[in-house]
Amino acid sequence: xxxxxxxxxxxxxxxxxxxxxxxxxxxxxxxxxxxxxxxxxxxxxxxxxxxxxxxxxxxxxxxxxxxxxxxxxxxxxxxxxxxxxxxxxxxxxxxxxxxxxxxxxxxxxxxxxxxxxxxxxxxxxxxxxxxxxxxxxxxxxxxxxxxxxxxxxxxxxxxxxxxxxxxxxxxxxxxxxxxxxxxxxxxxxxxxxxxxxxxxxxxxxxxxxxxxxxxxxxxxxxxxxxxxxxxxxxxxxxxxxxxxxxxxxxxxxxxxxxxxxxxxxxxxxxxxxxxxxxxxxxxxxxxxxxxxxxxxxxxxxxxxxxxxxxxxxxxxxxxxxxxxxxxxxxxxxxxxxxxxxxxxxxxxxxxxxxxxxxxxxxxxxxxxxxxxxxxxxxxxxxxxxxxxxxxxxxxxxxxxxxxxxxxxxxxxxxxxxxxxxxxxxxxxxxxxxxxxxxxxx
Amino acid sequence: xxxxxxxxxxxxxxxxxxxxxxxxxxxxxxxxxxxxxxxxxxxxxxxxxxxxxxxxxxxxxxxxxxxxxxxxxxxxxxxxxxxxxxxxxxxxxxxxxxxxxxxxxxxxxxxxxxxxxxxxxxxxxxxxxxxxxxxxxxxxxxxxxxxxxxxxxxxxxxxxxxxxxxxxxxxxxxxxxxxxxxxxxxxxxxxxxxxxxxxxxxxxxxxxxxxxxxxxxxxxxxxxxxxxxxx
Numbered sequence: 200x201x202x203x204x205x206x207x208x209x210x211x212x213x214x215x216x217x218x219x220x221x222x223x224x225x226x227x228x229x230x231x232x233x234x235x236x237x238x239x240x241x242x243x244x245x246x247x248x249x250x251x252x253x254x255x256x257x258x259x260x261x262x263x264x265x266x267x268x269x270x271x272x273x274x275x276x277x278x279x280x281x282x283x284x285x286x287x288x289x290x291x292x293x294x295x296x297x298x299x300x301x302x303x304x305x306x307x308x309x310x311x312x313x314x315x316x317x318x319x320x321x322x323x324x325x326x327x328x329x330x331x332x333x334x335x336x337x338x339x340x341x342x343x344x345x346x347x348x349x350x351x352x353x354x355x356x357x358x359x360x361x362x363x364x365x366x367x368x369x370x371x372x373x374x375x376x377x378x379x380x381x382x383x384x385x386x387x388x389x390x391x392x393x394x395x396x397x398x399x400x401x402x403x404x405x406x407x408x409x410x411x412x413x414x415x416x417x418x419x420x421x422x423x424x425x426x427x428x429x430x431x432x433x434x435x436x437x438x439x440x441x442x443x444x445x446x447x448x449x450x451x452x453x454x455x456x457x458x459x460x461x462x463x464x465x466x467x468x469x470x471x472x473x474x475x476x477x478x479x480x481x482x483x484x485x486x487x488x489x490x491x492x493x494x495x496x497x498x499x500x501x502x503x504x505x506x507x508x509x510x511x512x513x514x515x516x517x518x519x520x521x522x523x524x525x526x527x528x529x530x531x532x533x534x535x536x537x538x539x540x541x542x543x544x545x546x547x548x549x550x551x552x553x554x555x556x557x558x559x560x561x562x563x564x565x566x567x568x569x570x571x572x573x574x575x576x577x578x579x580x581x582x583x584x585x586x587x588x589x590x591x592x593x594x595x596x597x598x599x600x601x602x603x604x605x606x607x608x609x610x611x612x613x614x615x616x617x618x619x620x621x622x623x624x625x626x627x628x629x630x631x632x633x634x635x636x637x638x639x640x
Numbered sequence: 641x642x643x644x645x646x647x648x649x650x651x652x653x654x655x656x657x658x659x660x661x662x663x664x665x666x667x668x669x670x671x672x673x674x675x676x677x678x679x680x681x682x683x684x685x686x687x688x689x690x691x692x693x694x695x696x697x698x699x700x701x702x703x704x705x706x707x708x709x710x711x712x713x714x715x716x717x718x719x720x721x722x723x724x725x726x727x728x729x730x731x732x733x734x735x736x737x738x739x740x741x742x743x744x745x746x747x748x749x750x751x752x753x754x755x756x757x758x759x760x761x762x763x764x765x766x767x768x769x770x771x772x773x774x775x776x777x778x779x780x781x782x783x784x785x786x787x788x789x790x791x792x793x794x795x796x797x798x799x800x801x802x803x804x805x806x807x808x809x810x811x812x813x814x815x816x817x818x819x820x821x822x823x824x825x826x827x828x829x830x831x832x833x834x835x836x837x838x839x840x841x842x843x844x845x846x847x848x849x850x851x852x853x854x855x856x857x858x859x860x861x862x863x864x865x866x867x868x869x870x871x
Contacts, residue, residue, distance in 0.1 A: 273833040278849075281842055285849050316725055445753050445780075448807025459780075466783055571724050574776045574787060576756065585757050587774060598843075602757035602776070610810050639833055 237261055241621075245274045251350060251628060252635030256612070258624065265624055268616035270609050275639040283599045287565030288314050289526070291596060293386045298601060299637030300383055301346050304339035304375075305579045306637075307388040308332055310599070312469060313575040313588040314390035317568045320519055327515040328392045333470050334508035335375070335387065336577070337501040338405070341412070342371040343580035343632075344494045344501075348419065351491075351629040355432045360423065367415055370408055377401040380537040392518035395530040395537070402509065409506055416498060423491075433487035437615035437627025440485050447614065448607045451582025452497065453631060456482040456489035463578040470577075475504050487630040524566050527558040565594040579604050581632050605631075605638040692723040699784050700728040703750065710747040711740060727787060734790040734798035737775070738825075741788070741804045744777055752777035752786065755805035760815045764845035769793045771821050775801065775808075792821060800826035818843035 208217050244255035253274035259267040279298055283291045295310045296303040315321050349364025372382040378401045379387040379394060387394045423429045439447075444454045454461055462479040464472040480496030482489030518525035527547075531540035547555040570592040576585040582604030591597040608631045615627035695701050700723055707730075708714045717736035722729040732740050744752040757776040764770050769791035777786050792798050800823035801808045812823045813832040820841035823829055831838060840847055 273831075273835070276833040278842065281849060319725070446806045448755060448805070450754075461780055466780070467785075572729075572761075572774075572787075573725050573727060574757070574774075574785065583756060583778075585776060587757060587759055587776065589761050598761045600757070600759035600761075602759070606810065606814075607807060610807065 238266070243624075245271075251354070251633055252638075254609070254628070254633060254635055254638075256616075256624065256628070258616070258621065260621060263621050265616050265619055265621055268613045268624065270612045272606075272609065272635070273639055275635045277636075277640065279640045280599055280601065283596050285595065287594050288390055288568055288596060289565055291599065292389055293384075295599075295601070296384045296386050297636065298640050299579070299581075299584075299603065299605065299634045301343045301634050302339050302580050302584075302637070303384055304332075304335045304388065305577055305584055306601075307386070308336055308470070309575060309577045309579070309584050309586045309601075310588075311388050311390045312577065313573050313586040313599075314568065316573045316575055317571060317588060317590050318390070318524065318566075319569070320391065320521065320524065323519045323521065325392065325516050325519065326511075327396075327513065328517040329470055330508050330511050331393055331397050331517065332388055333472065333475070334397075334405070334505055334512075335378075336470075337504045337508070338371050338374060338408075340501045340580045341498050341505075342368045344498050345371075347494060347580075347629075347632045348491075351626075351632075352423070354625050354629045355429065357423065357426075357429065360419065363415070363419065367412060370404075370411065374401050374404045374408065377404060389526060391521070391524040392516075392526070394526070396517050397512070402512070405505060405509060409502060409509075412502060413499070416495065420495065430488065432622075432626055433491055433630075434484070436487045436623045437619065437630055438484075438486045439611055439615055443611070443614055447611050449582065449611050449631075451579065451604055451608070451632075452490050452493045453608060453611070454582070455479065456493045457485040458483045463576055463583060467576070469575070475507050477501075477503050487626050490630045522557070523561070527554070527561055567592060567594055568596075576602070581605055581634070581637075582608060601637075601640055603637045603640060605633040605635070606640075609633050609638060690722070691720050696721070696723045696728060698726070699782070703728065703784065703786055704730075706747060706749040707740070707743065710750065711743045713739070727785070729787040729789055731789045731791070734773075734792045734796070737773075737788065737790045738799040738801050738804060741775065741777075741801045744786070744788075745804055750779065751781040752779045752784075754778040754780060755801070755807050756785075758801070758808045758811035758815060760819045760821060760843070762819060762843065762845045763791075767791060769796075771819055773798065773815060773821065794820070797822040797824045799824055800829075802826055817841065820844070 208215055239260045241258045245253040255271040257269040258265050279294045283294055292307050295306045298306050345364045345368040349361040352360025375385055376382050378397055379385040441457045441459045444457050460479045460481050465479055477500045480493050482492050528539040528543045530537055547558055568590040570590050572589040574587045576583050585602030587600040589598040616624040717733050720731035744750050756778045759774055761772045762770055772789050772791045775788040800812055812826055815821050816829050817831040817834050
């Protein structure tokens, strides 16, 4: 038995246990007798750069073949659903935006659609607010797919893709920052409208992005699509057909890469998606390659939608007219961040006591939501994001449950990994695009 | 972790459940403290849900009739039909839920191929069968959604639907983890989000928010009802 300073070994009742910290597999394999120890159990994660977050995979290996794969989750469980029950409906946005931190606009939008459906005010949402919501959900989809491309590139050995993907995503986060004051966890979409209007400077940035990003997409395609290593690492890897997807509840790009054009924006439209022109890209290979192609094509389709939203944007209010739901203040972005606009402060502090009381009550206690339950689903970058919201008639949610696509999709890992090679577990897991913040909530 | 109702004394949570709040009263209608901090452990009862009269409207009647025709024990299985906010909820007897799901998936005029979500709502103090498990089914063929709801009391198991919808595997584990509802026939009903040795089921309404000692550099944060209160 050899002992290495990088891969130390110790004897346990379960057998010999190695702690491997880097590329020191030689010391592990050299101290294992291939005749008596043909099976190795590898514990990958939860802190591992290739597991796409704090995901732990327990893999039983025979040689390099995975015999059994067990995903273990829960390392990022933050109790958001429980916390929501103790805050007002509006405060809930602040929590849900932190679930899937790569798609916070989709989280917020789905939550707000649910609250608005409970309130029965879906039809009162102003056109401008609805258009900006669609615009931001699509920008978010692009940003999320760029991160997918970046991290998957890194996990499969294309490090430059990681740098490019994150660089381009920063342009979109700049737009979010310009509008809401924050790059991530925006809390921008609120029940009844938007935290504040879209500034003209952000519109200009979006126009620039529409010119800039298509050029970059061509570069990525030139860099990855024709590259033989990328093809070998993705084609025919982690295949999951439509039957498998439906049984396991897999939706989103993974399902579309298997050939089923199921996209909630088309099949069960919300927020006026039926009025936009775009295609639902599909592939038929049902492998990592197909998912790569679908995501790249989806970025282009999202750009098309963003362009249409810009053309439709007309001045108007971004809050519902109902003063008992709409946020009382018009927020403005000052040098020290987002806050009440000066006009509003002048009004409530100097002119109208009633306005002050109204503001105070609405912000501290919130509005009441009639009792009942709804299930609202949106097409999230990773699949169907469903919000099951229950109200008891009070100012707080009674229960909010998120059907998170990351959580449901991760169930596919054993189906994709078992019987395949260890290296393909990484490709297969990455192709699901799990975000553990959303998965564990 | 033991869950104790708040003890009387300054700054502790009220022991009795506040009376049902009425949405008709007052501008905002808030009763009690209007506490938004979460430390008061608000428990509010929820009004009862009533049967909706026929016709239900839209595709709801088609789904109802198709299920009635396809499932012989329909009249025993169904407890209530509720149509609210353009959503159909079929309340199913918990022991029948697996059979109903099987029919919902396989019958040609129903075809609910996808089980979108399984989750639970705890109606503590409003319903004796406090845990309502909600199954959101989606028919991709007909582009329809239906919610099945099965109510069980604390400690009463119900059949797992994993053999019909394998996707329910993790979702049922989450319901078990968060509410302590046991699904019989589930292949591996263990905790999924909380640590394996966790005591209690955090999403229950009588489980307080917080109160877990957070160890950081030797500091511990006491449960909310034992914290200092400023009044």
